[in-house]
Amino acid sequence: MTRTIAERLDDPEAAQAEGRRKMDWAEAHMPILAELRESFAAEQPLDGERIAMAMHVEAKTAVLVELLAIGGAEVAITGCNPLSTQDDVSAALHAVDGVTSYAAHGVDTEEYYDAIEAVVDVDPTITVDDGADMVTHIHDEHPELIPQLKGGCEETTTGVHRLRSMADDGALDYPMFAVNDTPMKTLFDNVHGTGESAMANIAMTTNLAVAGKTVVVAGYGYCGRGVAKKASGMNADVVVTEVDPRRALEAHMEGHEVLPMNEAAAEGDIFVTTTGNRDVITREDFEQMADGVVLANAGHFDVEINLAELDDLAETRREVRDGVEEYALPDGRRVNVLAEGRLVNLAGPLSMGHPVEVMDQSFGVQAVCVRELAANPDAYDAGVHEVPDRLDREVAEVKLDAEDIDIDTLSDEQREYMDSWDHGT
Structure with missing residues (x-):
């Protein structure tokens, strides 16, 4: 039982x-x-x-x-x-x-x-x-x-x-x-909640600066936008990866560099997945990454970072800090995974959601x-x-x-105007 x-x-x-x-x-x-x-x-x-x-x-x-x-x-x-x-x-x-x-x-x-x-x-x-x-x-x-x-x-x-x-x-x-x-x-939990808690927990778990680093955000839905917004606010350069052309264009118009993941892999210092899909970061991407990169997932399930492929590439694994597992590759590069690839804002040792x-x-x-x-x-x-x-x-x-915030209300005339189809110039 x-x-x-x-x-x-x-x-x-x-x-x-x-x-x-x-x-x-x-x-x-x-x-x-x-x-x-x-x-x-x-x-x-x-x-x-x-x-x-x-x-x-x-x-x-x-x-x-x-x-x-x-x-x-x-x-x-x-x-x-x-x-x-x-x-x-x-x-x-x-x-x-x-x-x-x-x-x-x-x-x-x-x-x-x-x-x-x-x-x-x-x-x-x-x-x-x-x-x-x-x-x-x-x-x-x-x-x-x-x-x-x-x-x-x-x-x-x-x-x-x-x-x-x-x-x-x-x-x-x-x-x-x-x-x-x-x-x-959507407008608050996904954008501000995910963005703020993901970046805060990455910083607390690693005790590393975000400012001056390149943060790669996988996915530019509401959660990805939030992570990108908060990372930019912490003075990081942000690269976005996307599969949807409209979201990719939105990320571009909001000032972010947009790249395929395999190209972004060579540029990033911190990677945050927010897609809800599997195999967003895979073997081909690990092979391009610099020594010491940090990988974190802000999607619901632990499938976005292909840890089986990373484990296959690695010679050794060890916990180098609470909530941080280091995968040592044969050429000496180290890839650090937070919270076992699970929700970084909830599954890490310091995570409060x-x-x-x-x-x-x-x-x-x-x-x-x-x-x-x-x-x-x-x-x-x-x-x-x-x-x-x-x-x-x-x-x-x-x-x-x-919050003691007052807002305007529509007058009867405004409401009638908005509900009518026959008002012209």
């Missing part, structure tokens, strides 16, 4: 206290979830719901999970990455009424999927996922649960890609909100989407759905209020 986090730890009470301390700090800086907590506590919109979650279990996620429990739900959670769980936070979550946590740091592949199986035992009515492993597991192993599922929410780009592929194949059998794609997530204020927005969207599924279970057919604009705007308005 899969063990809960409390059953794994030698001193769960001490871990719980430290995890609670981290949660309290995050909660104090999450005004969106604070306002939702008041309404969820009063209205109990999730009463009777059973929520299965696979997420990065750290302090900010824990504030969301506690909010769902306060709203009346029974919640079971595990990690969505073997290295991103913080055991003390998982222990603190497990102590929350209505929450069971199976998330543990450093589990192997078998334990990872066993924990997902244990979470499914909550007999869910709603799922919340980061990477779509929970959704695919339910479809593959527990299709009998699908008729009772009101829907789910997907947090990240990779997960939405997987869900859209499932839908295209006719294999997605319950409704999913693409939380990743809504403006209050995205800034608290950014995740307040993303998790605010998650919370109102769960509330929407509970309230309107028959409104959405099987498939991938955009987050209703009214929900995204609700979260934005709460954030503006918290």
Whole structure:
């Protein structure tokens, strides 16, 4: 039987206290979830719901999970990455009424999927996922649960890609909100969250300067743009690699050099992959790299840097610093890989994930989407759905209020003008 986090730890009470301390700090800086907590506590919109979650279990996620429990739900959670769980936070979550946590740091592949199986035992009515492993597991192993599922929410780009592929194949059998794609997530979490946390964790893990170096960013979607923006702000030269001609042109017009990866490999000092695809950096690229380069991945899965090919090229491997593995090549060059090629902003030894204020927005969207599924279970057919604009705007308005920012409103005349097609010159 899969063990809960409390059953794994030698001193769960001490871990719980430290995890609670981290949660309290995050909660104090999450005004969106604070306002939702008041309404969820009063209205109990999730009463009777059973929520299965696979997420990065750290302090900010824990504030969301506690909010769902306060709203009346029974919640079971595990990690969505073997290295991103913080055991003390998982222990603190497990102590929350209505929450069971199976998330543990450093589990192997078998334990990872066993924990997902244990979470499914909550007999869910709603799922919340980061990477779509929970959704695919339910479809593959527990299709009998699908008729009772009101829907789910997907947090990240990779997960939405997987869900859209499932839908295209006719294999997605319950409704999913693409939380990743809504403006209050994409414009802030993907750009500023990924950019800031990836570059900050590269700098902290290596203790090396970014200024004056060449940073190669693979992919110029929202995450790649964020990494490029933050690297430029740290006074690095930025090279972008892309497969989409429009994104490549956008990177060029925003002042970055654009090259194929094999050419960029010879120029870069730091490489950051953000594509969500596999084999972005391969043997041919390693062969072009200078001595001492740093490789980091900011995509969801550890497939962007082909570590099997790098290991095949290397004569030796050793951990030269916590979270930094050095691959020594036969000609004396050294290639340094951070966080085992996993999410550098969550899987490294110092990683804290995205800034608290950014995740307040993303998790605010998650919370109102769960509330929407509970309230309107028959409104959405099987498939991938955009987050209703009214929900995204609700979260934005709460954030503006918290920041004491006022904005203009349309007059009746302006609204009529915008809604009419027959106004001319």
